[in-house]
Amino acid sequence: GGDARASMCIMDTFETTEAGQKFIEEHPSMKLVSQVEGHARHAGVHAAGIIVCNEVLTKYAGVNSRDDVIMLDGKEAEAMNLLKIDCLGLRTLAVLEECAKLAGFDPKDYYKLPFDDAKTYKLMNDMRLSGIFQFEGFAMRSITRQMGVEHFEDIVAIGALGRPGPIHSGGAYLFVDRRTGKSPVEYLADDPIVIKHTESTYGVIIYQEQVMSIGREYGGLEWSDVQQLRKAMGKSLGKEFFGQYMEKFVAGAVARGRSQSEAENVWKNMVSFGSWGFNRSHAVAYGMISYWTAWAKANYPLEFATAVLNNARSSNSALKLLRDMNENEGIEYEAFDIDESGEKWTVHEGKLLGGITNIDGFGPKKAKDVIARRITGKFTPALIRKLMNPVTPFDILWPTRHFWGHFFTDPTSYDLDKAPHLIRDVQEDGEYYIIGRIVTMNLRDLNEYRNVVMRGGTLLESNSQSLNFTLEDDTDALICTINRFAFDEIGAPIVENAKMGEDWYLAAVNVRRGIRKGNIRAIIKLDKGVHCAKEDLQDNKKAGVDGQVQSDEAGES
Structure with missing residues (x-):
């Protein structure tokens, strides 16, 4: 994690750098700019933030009537005891829903899946990860390759470890070495509470909830204290922020019969690991989606590929998935068929069939027009030429x-x-x-x-x-x-x-x-x-x- 003070302020620049000192000597009135520091530079809109309140919002802050946006940021809303909810959407959920419909089962059935499907774990251990939620990036693939996936908890752990904090600090590789038996399991202290909360992660703290539990049960911190620690971990505020709770933690641990040196050592290591700890509930929820996508790909590869291709961000990302499905899953495809192609990708006669919208210059409206003209047979010569010689991003797979x-x-x-x-x-x-x-x-x-x-x-x-x-x-x-x-x-x-x-x-x-x-x-x-x-x-x-x-x-x- 970083430091609570992430960068130099204006006065630091004027007082500690040669260029800053020279500048302020020539323009002494520019010291006034320090009064601007900390003020908002612009008015942005949160991508998915919603404020929930049981009173009229204008009692708390102004509302921009043009955009229906309250003029608060997250910290200000929290200070006023307002509830801010981030309602994020995931493209992957649309993929899962479309795959279920194509395969002929209710999307709600994903919730009923047991986490023991052998085909799913084989797919992940074979590194056939294209299209798998969270697992397509290099970091996640690297950790998966090194430690393998035997059960759902491995998916959860990889989701928490494959992030900049654990990777740059070395915590991810420490976990992998212990998980695979290359390094012995060591705990922060030979203490039943510490062992209880870190045994499942081989003595390595990777979740914020572990820090909160140890803080409460080992160090006697209040719920309000550990909640602040959780927020600090989520924002990577670093040791400077954590330090204000050390004295209270050590005193609480000593009062519970631990030695001061042991308590200080536990705190030191807990802060070191915990500064990049990830929220376990988030990791579990995202891990479920990762498992569902892997399960869908392992059990319904054609339907899964169709759904992913239809929801791809770009033709380049779709092309990458198509290569993977062709090379590793043995799935064949046809970029376009003048008689059979629909608007988007479909499953046709046991292979993937590209849609009309794949053709350069054909959008949804034009694709619907082509489908309608098939019924009437009224094609213009220009349209026939384009359909007979289609150019798509998928013409050359490799x-x-x-x-x-x-x-x-x-x-x-x-x-x-x-x-x-x-x-x-x-x-x-x-x-x-x-x-x-x-x-x-x-x-x-x-x-x-x-x-x-x-x-x-x-x-x-x-x-x-x-x-x-x-x-x-x-x-x-x-x-x-x-x-x-x-x-x-x-x-x-x-x-x-x-x-x-x-x-x-x-x-x-x-x-x-x-x-x-x-x-x-x-x-x-x-x-x-x-x-x-x-x-x-x-x-x-x-x-x-x-x-x-x-x-x-x-x-x-």
Whole structure:
């Protein structure tokens, strides 16, 4: 967790940095800006927040009549003892409902499912996780691969561990090592209360409720105290906030017969673990949805795939699922059939059939028009031409192999000493050739104001820019960084000329084990004129480009 004071304030800048001191000497009246700090910068609207009250809301705050939005934030509403409920929607629930309807059972039957379906756990342990709620991101997949899934509690634990706090603190890997027997189970103290509340998690605190229970039963804290601790964990306020309860906790533990040194040690470790603890009730609820999606995929793969494709955020995410279902589930598909395709994806004769809306330029209204014209037979020549030669995002399922398969099958013809690797197969130390498209890009400048302040006001005279980008092939994605010393040579041309999602690149990558980060020593753009790839890569061998496998918390939370 972080610190309660997350960043420097304005006066810190004026008093402790060289640039700030110089600025305030030249413009002393600018000290007045400190009075602005802390005020709202803009009026936003919560994505799903609802205030519940038994009185007229205008008794508590103003209401923006244009948007019907109360002019309070969450903290202010809480201070007034108003109830704020976040009514979040999950796209996955629509997937589950559609899958149930296609498979012919009542969506309410999900609640009746036992958590012991062998096919479901086999699917998860086989890492067939595409389309599974929460489990598609790299972090969740990595933890699942390392520890496996034997029962529902494993799903709950992975959901709590696959987040930035546990991963960056090392808590996730400590849990995995103990869960798999690589490390012995150790407890915060040889105390029955501590053991009772951490035994199921191998001595590691991963849930906020564990901190609350130990705080109450071991340290004698009041319910109001542990409730504040829970809120602090949810907002990652860090040790500064937790520290105000230490004296009370230790005193309560000593009053209950524990030694002061043991109580202090329990507190220290509890705060360390608990600072990133996740809400167990949230983890269980989301774990149920994860299990339901895995169960649906394992038992009704065609219907599940249809539902996910129809609710995909983009054609790119739909294409990824289609690859997975084709490769790992053996499901066949047809992108479009002029006689049989409906508006969206459907199940037809034992395979997936793409909808009319998959065709470029065809929306729901136009698709309905095509379906209606089938009955009357009144097609215009222009419409017939489009339907006879449809272009969809699903025409080529494996574009990397389709366009650049010759690099993989005959690398020596391109003067490469070995074939390129698919990103998902990059697991061990060594140098790899990777082919992929740039799908995201983020230009960074170390001379931006925030970075200058953090350095104490010092500006870099040169080489201040760097570039982060995501290189993606048919199997996975690689986050790469062109460092500031190589940016002018190979980064700037990418920023200026790269067509996102269209241009293909060949990169030479040195990968380090464990964290799967690496150094891309060279990168070139591929086109039909590429003949001597190795020669081009050697020309770029001084290019310092860092890369790591993408950690995406795709999943909804």
